[in-house]
Amino acid sequence: MESLAATSTKQKKPKAKKEILSGADAVIRILQEENVETIFGYPGGAIMPVYDAMYDHGDTIDHILARHEQGAIHAAQGYARASGKVGVCLATSGPGATNLITGIADAQIDSTPLVCITGQVPSALLGSDAFQECDVLGISMPVTKWNFQITRAEEIPTALAKAFYLARSGRPGPVVIDITKDAQFEKFDFKYEKCTSIRSYVPKPKLNHAKVAEAAELINNAERPYILFGQGVILANAEKEFKQFIEKTGIPSAWTIMGLSALETDHPLNVGMLGMHGNYGPNLLTNECDVLIAIGMRFDDRVTGNLSKYAKQAKVIHLEIDPSEIDKNVPADIPVLGDAKESLTELIKLVNPNSHEKWLQRFRDCDKLEWEKVIEEELYPTTDILSMGEVIRIINEKTNDDHILVTDVGQHQMVACRYTKFSRSKSNITSGGLGTMGFGLPAGIGAALGAPDRTVVAVVGDGGLQMTLQELATIYQTKAKLKVLLLNNEFLGMVRQWQQLFFEKRYSSTELINPDFQQLAKGFYIPTAKVTERENLEKAIEEFINYDGAYFLEVMVGKENNVFPMVPSGSGVAEIRLE
Amino acid sequence: MYFLWSQVARELQKFDWSDLMETEKQEFTITAYTENHVGLLHRITIIFTKRKINIESLTTSESETEGIHRFTIAVTETEEQVIKVVKQIEKQVEVLKADYYTKKEVVQQELALYKISTKSLTNGLEVERIVREHNARFLTIEKHFVVIEKSGYRRETKALFDELKPFGINEFVRSGRIAVSRERDGIGKDVERMLAGTEA
Numbered sequence A: 001m002e003s004l005a006a007t008s009t010k011q012k013k014p015k016a017k018k019e020i021l022s023g024a025d026a027v028i029r030i031l032q033e034e035n036v037e038t039i040f041g042y043p044g045g046a047i048m049p050v051y052d053a054m055y056d057h058g059d060t061i062d063h064i065l066a067r068h069e070q071g072a073i074h075a076a077q078g079y080a081r082a083s084g085k086v087g088v089c090l091a092t093s094g095p096g097a098t099n100l101i102t103g104i105a106d107a108q109i110d111s112t113p114l115v116c117i118t119g120q121v122p123s124a125l126l127g128s129d130a131f132q133e134c135d136v137l138g139i140s141m142p143v144t145k146w147n148f149q150i151t152r153a154e155e156i157p158t159a160l161a162k163a164f165y166l167a168r169s170g171r172p173g174p175v176v177i178d179i180t181k182d183a184q185f186e187k188f189d190f191k192y193e194k195c196t197s198i199r200s201y202v203p204k205p206k207l208n209h210a211k212v213a214e215a216a217e218l219i220n221n222a223e224r225p226y227i228l229f230g231q232g233v234i235l236a237n238a239e240k241e242f243k244q245f246i247e248k249t250g251i252p253s254a255w256t257i258m259g260l261s262a263l264e265t266d267h268p269l270n271v272g273m274l275g276m277h278g279n280y281g282p283n284l285l286t287n288e289c290d291v292l293i294a295i296g297m298r299f300d301d302r303v304t305g306n307l308s309k310y311a312k313q314a315k316v317i318h319l320e321i322d323p324s325e326i327d328k329n330v331p332a333d334i335p336v337l338g339d340a341k342e343s344l345t346e347l348i349k350l351v352n353p354n355s356h357e358k359w360l361q362r363f364r365d366c367d368k369l370e371w372e373k374v375i376e377e378e379l380y381p382t383t384d385i386l387s388m389g390e391v392i393r394i395i396n397e398k399t400n401d402d403h404i405l406v407t408d409v410g411q412h413q414m415v416a417c418r419y420t421k422f423s424r425s426k427s428n429i430t431s432g433g434l435g436t437m438g439f440g441l442p443a444g445i446g447a448a449l450g451a452p453d454r455t456v457v458a459v460v461g462d463g464g465l466q467m468t469l470q471e472l473a474t475i476y477q478t479k480a481k482l483k484v485l486l487l488n489n490e491f492l493g494m495v496r497q498w499q500q501l502f503f504e505k506r507y508s509s510t511e512l513i514n515p516d517f518q519q520l521a522k523g524f525y526i527p528t529a530k531v532t533e534r535e536n537l538e539k540a541i542e543e544f545i546n547y548d549g550a551y552f553l554e555v556m557v558g559k560e561n562n563v564f565p566m567v568p569s570g571s572g573v574a575e576i577r578l579e
Numbered sequence B: 001m002y003f004l005w006s007q008v009a010r011e012l013q014k015f016d017w018s019d020l021m022e023t024e025k026q027e028f029t030i031t032a033y034t035e036n037h038v039g040l041l042h043r044i045t046i047i048f049t050k051r052k053i054n055i056e057s058l059t060t061s062e063s064e065t066e067g068i069h070r071f072t073i074a075v076t077e078t079e080e081q082v083i084k085v086v087k088q089i090e091k092q093v094e095v096l097k098a099d100y101y102t103k104k105e106v107v108q109q110e111l112a113l114y115k116i117s118t119k120s121l122t123n124g125l126e127v128e129r130i131v132r133e134h135n136a137r138f139l140t141i142e143k144h145f146v147v148i149e150k151s152g153y154r155r156e157t158k159a160l161f162d163e164l165k166p167f168g169i170n171e172f173v174r175s176g177r178i179a180v181s182r183e184r185d186g187i188g189k190d191v192e193r194m195l196a197g198t199e200a
Helices: A023-033 A045-057 A069-083 A101-109 A136-143 A153-168 A181-185 A209-220 A239-249 A280-287 A340-350 A357-379 A388-399 A411-419 A440-450 A469-478 A493-502 A517-523 A534-546 B005-014 B040-050 B079-091 B126-133 B154-167 B187-196
Strands: A020-022 A038-041 A062-065 A087-091 A114-120 A146-150 A174-180 A187-189 A225-229 A253-255 A270-273 A291-295 A315-320 A334-337 A403-407 A455-461 A482-488 A528-531 A551-556 B026-034 B057-062 B069-077 B095-102 B106-117 B137-141 B145-152 B169-174 B178-181
Touching (some): A023 A153, A069 A101, A069 A114, A101 A114, A101 A136, A101 A174, A114 A181, A153 A174, A174 A181, A209 A340, A225 A239, A270 A357, A280 A357, A357 A411, A403 A411, A440 A469, A517 A528, A534 A551, B026 B079, B026 B178, B026 B187, B079 B095, B095 B178, B106 B154, B154 B169
Parallel strands (some): A225 A291, A291 A315, A403 A455
Antiparallel strands (some): A020 A187, B026 B095, B106 B178, B137 B145
């Protein structure tokens, strides 16, 4: 093992001041140096020295005690995405660390910056199958941007500096630092310098101006250009540049689920959401555009459907920070590697002012059809059965389209993402890539703590809620002002929908015989209400939103409602069905 | 027209996902210049495991640049897949550069050792003749066994194996492929530039 220091270049000379600290004290000191104010975790044997060191620093570091490590890490993810900061998570060795894995995988696929610090058995016991020993490095390697095991206290500053730098730079992602217990106790000469570069790592590819010029020329000559934008716009803080770019060129723009809120919903050039349950026009017209401009998105299979039937007629321009995403799923005619903010800034200078009124009208025509066939009935149902869409519509009204939406995974996620209106960025927190049920409630807690001045609504289903239900206790303990909206259809709705459509209504293990959620919420001392009739809905939502503190609202919605439109799995995007 | 979801379901069942994959596989050599770090080998092999690609051989060694290690990985795959894998390898924090080569683009060698009994050597000149004809050499001659060494392409070490087989091979081992590119400035130059901080 070469020394860590040798691989980090350009670090400034350490300050002269000498200080003897334990490894555990150093961890806390570094969190302070990195301006970490809130961390999420769960104590246990192998991480106890760090918890002990934290005991004296409650004034600067707020530790959120979750009820399960999975809850802690999803909360850290919600915090990171609402605040734009690095989420920090602490857990013990063995089961503590393995319980983090789902969240780490989720953060990896959704590019969320996290630093996870796990305790490890003393270095002398490594490999001996000691109590609560687990190969955390090995098990987390496929789902981390970087990971490292520390066995000597003196490695802590360099490793943690790298961890924070790697988590937040370039395409962000989760980093795991595993620290043996003896290294936490060991005393050493502490000094800390933030990491600003690593010689083997290129966070942002240097912008190729020739490619930008090629892209501009293609855009300037396009008749039906079409923009697909994703979370890359948000992660690069490029919302302003993005808006300037589309307003100058007049190009219709559709967001991916991870790109939600990068532009306001009501912007005239925002044509809606892509994907299996996205809007009709954005999917259908993908196969009619002549130039497809992808910005900070990765052509997930839920967005493209069957690749052999995807945008074959179009020239593709791909603005992307991660070279491995270029040509991964959809070949790019003009790849523009780089940070979205830098790429767009240069591109804006070279594109001609334009408008595409006739082309945009096509999207509006599709919207009209989708409104008639799907949306109107979903938002204003004509039957007595409550729909998920009408609940989301009323929430929009009560928050003036200005809340943070956190969702779990399933039908409610699709409905909430389709119908929630966004007016500012970083307002959508959802498990997009991994589709992690159980994400919503804890991520909501993290978001409420990461954006304390905002109204945070966690929309969850009755399935996902029961996967991390215990985190209701975290709400009570932290007094996080999270609004939990349970859309209860007494089914694992999305799976049931597929069973109905593709498996001849054989509802195998999807009906849920549920507990009394009202009693449960009460048990966790959270104010609660339940709505079963439309006449009570609006008033209940008003109370839910305006209440100063956490609130649990349960709405009984149609048991067998389906989410439409839908691009059946394996079909092309143009084969999107409205019913 | 009434739309039948069950029809979609049936069509999907018929859908052959393998159509999406290019079928023509060939031999490639992947080279990566890396830091010398614990766990990096695992991180790189995961990329192959994830896509269910078999690694035919893998060699790590020092490179021409001090402190920088070099991975040489042999696979038989479609070029499309190899390109994706190389990008994923280069994405790893501790990898400086990675690239791939077809058979024609590299000079490659493998090393093979053959252990046979000394008795087969004393029963005539046949083994000695074979060894000479194959440009192999005796590494050691002990009382009970001899070890023959042969470097070359896979087919060459295999040919010697086939000829020695009738004499009884007690042990055989072949190293992973090592290869250098035929380019004037391989990615080693890029690595140098990267280390000097002058690279894009």
